[in-house]
Amino acid sequence: MAPETRMTLPSLLERERQLGELADAMAAAEAGDGSLVLIGGEAGIGKSSLVAHLARARPAGRALLGVCDPLGTPQALAPFLELAGQLDPDLPPRLRAAVAPGPPLLEALAASPRLVTLEDVHWADQATLDVLRYLGRRVTRLPILLLATFREDEAPPGCPLSVLLGDLATAPGVHRMDVGPLSLAATRLLAGGDAELLHRRTGGNPFFIREVMASGGTDVPATVRDAVMARASRLSADARSALEAAAVAGSRTPETRLLRLLARAGTPRWALEEPMWSGFLARDAGVVRFRHDLVRSAIDGATAPDRRQRLHAAMLTVLGEEALGPDGDALLAHHAEG
Numbered sequence: 001m002a003p004e005t006r007m008t009l010p011s012l013l014e015r016e017r018q019l020g021e022l023a024d025a026m027a028a029a030e031a032g033d034g035s036l037v038l039i040g041g042e043a044g045i046g047k048s049s050l051v052a053h054l055a056r057a058r059p060a061g062r063a064l065l066g067v068c069d070p071l072g073t074p075q076a077l078a079p080f081l082e083l084a085g086q087l088d089p090d091l092p093p094r095l096r097a098a099v100a101p102g103p104p105l106l107e108a109l110a111a112s113p114r115l116v117t118l119e120d121v122h123w124a125d126q127a128t129l130d131v132l133r134y135l136g137r138r139v140t141r142l143p144i145l146l147l148a149t150f151r152e153d154e155a156p157p158g159c160p161l162s163v164l165l166g167d168l169a170t171a172p173g174v175h176r177m178d179v180g181p182l183s184l185a186a187t188r189l190l191a192g193g194d195a196e197l198l199h200r201r202t203g204g205n206p207f208f209i210r211e212v213m214a215s216g217g218t219d220v221p222a223t224v225r226d227a228v229m230a231r232a233s234r235l236s237a238d239a240r241s242a243l244e245a246a247a248v249a250g251s252r253t254p255e256t257r258l259l260r261l262l263a264r265a266g267t268p269r270w271a272l273e274e275p276m277w278s279g280f281l282a283r284d285a286g287v288v289r290f291r292h293d294l295v296r297s298a299i300d301g302a303t304a305p306d307r308r309q310r311l312h313a314a315m316l317t318v319l320g321e322e323a324l325g326p327d328g329d330a331l332l333a334h335h336a337e338g
């Protein structure tokens with residue numbers, strides 16, 4: 001696409017519905033009927049872009065932002081202290097000293113209508129989640145629209161954030177919003193021209209699309225590899241082994257075949273569940289597939305060569321035990337090449 005054509009593209013594609021709903025919620029908050037919207041979606045899907053778009057449209061001082069970071073030792077209440085400092089420099093020390101920081105923060109937020117955004121609460125410390133729970137249960141009394149973004153694939157069942165999501169599910173004024181992938185049409189707009197392969201490889205994830213384009217179509221751009229490996233490094237050792245085996249097996253593998261590969265590789269079968277709920281893999285009618293082919297390539301490329309070779313050899317043995325269909329020869333040749 002010619003650069004001048006690309007310049008005219010809106011920065012946010014296919015988010016009209018979400019922006020409309022959030023604008024309505026902001027208008028209701030300004031009338032005194034506040035709400036909390038929990039915005040979930042996979043890494044790179046566009047959560048931050050969505051909330052930033054909304055914040056940019058607010059008058060100066062009427063949008064507050066607190067960000068959670070993936071720290072080894074998260075500082076208690078960090079994102080609330082950050083946004084409290086934007087409200088009043090005296091507020092953070094008061095919150096730090098308070099036995100219960102919820103009430104003074106609630107009082108400060110009651111003063112005037114605001115958009116309040118907490119980014120990446122999947123990395124929030126427990127004190128932050130407690131205050132979010134406290135505010136969420138009282139938000140209809142406040143003139144604020146409180147947004148909390150999180151990576152759905154980093155909120156596994158039973159983790160403190162998923163408990164919070166469950167606790168707030170029935171609270172009045174609390175809503176969930178999912179941010180989904182871009183369509184083929186939007187991918188075409190971003191890439192220009194034929195984008196079917198790009199859409200298939202990226203699964204419509206705008207971060208992946210933009211990075212592949214910026215790298216000039218490199219197989220796996222370094223930025224994508226780094227982002228994927230940062231997520232994979234948080235998996236348990238067994239889950240990482242299962243993910244590597246799945247990457248060698250292919251983009252889509254019958255689950256029975258993959259389980260036999262895991263058995264041969266000495267990886268427990270339950271280790272497949274963690275990459276499932278972490279958003280790397282999905283299960284469709286007996287087939288295990290990578291949600292993004294690009295992620296499979298990144299994992300495959302980062303697997304130690306000798307381990308990859310052993311997995312290919314194990315895969316050949318597994319395939320040898322099966323009556324293979326018409327694609328059998330191609331599969332055998334692929335794994336024989338290793």
Ligand SMILES: Nc1ncnc2c1ncn2[C@@H]1O[C@H](COP(=O)(O)OP(=O)(O)OP(=O)(O)O)[C@@H](O)[C@H]1O
Nearest residue numbers: 011012013042043044045046047048049206207210
């Ligand atoms: N709707 C969209 N249309 C076009 N590009 C988009 C859209 N949403 C996001 N992008 C682009 O995709 C990239 C990733 O977006 P963003 O940082 O908002 O994702 P995220 O969901 O916040 O990711 P993370 O979980 O890593 O924080 C950015 O370069 C952004 O410009």
Ligand SMILES: [Mg+2]
Nearest residue numbers: 047048049120
């Ligand atoms: Mg983000």
